Amino acid sequence: MEEYEKKDRQPTLDEELKRQKRYWKRDLICSLVVVAIVLVVSLFRGNAPVISPGETQLTVQAPDGQVSYADYAEVTAVSLLDGADYGTCLEGESTGRYLYGSWESEAWGRYTLCVYAKVSACLVIESGSAGTLVVNCSSKEETNQLYELLRTCCENPG
Numbered sequence: 035m036e037e038y039e040k041k042d043r044q045p046t047l048d049e050e051l052k053r054q055k056r057y058w059k060r061d062l063i064c065s066l067v068v069v070a071i072v073l074v075v076s077l078f079r080g081n082a083p084v085i086s087p088g089e090t091q092l093t094v095q096a097p098d099g100q101v102s103y104a105d106y107a108e109v110t111a112v113s114l115l116d117g118a119d120y121g122t123c124l125e126g127e128s129t130g131r132y133l134y135g136s137w138e139s140e141a142w143g144r145y146t147l148c149v150y151a152k153v154s155a156c157l158v159i160e161s162g163s164a165g166t167l168v169v170n171c172s173s174k175e176e177t178n179q180l181y182e183l184l185r186t187c188c189e190n191p192g
Contacts, residue, residue, distance in 0.1 A: 096134035
């Protein structure tokens, strides 16, 4: 009979507070672990380049936040290359997952680069006012699709 009474009895206020405190601590620790994992992943992952084709221009944002534009009406040539030599980094990033910033090469002179280092394909976009912009997407297939899109959007594709 005593066991039955123990199961049905309501916990005291003190017992309930201790139980809630245990759960609160457990929830807090779980939340902190999740936040720590998200922070570690975001630190190691870094920002990726963002390429946004718009109605009138292509917008490219480098991982450091620098933004470059290529107005479709001013594009004089668009080329798709595989295994290009990017030359020398003047200002920006020349190692890691992404290469970006102001670069110089024999083929293009001084130009703006924003590419995924592991993707061999790139687009060379030559524009009257913006100069030369060399970009790629996160895969060779996406870079090819962007090339086809730019060929149809630009008035003077090369």
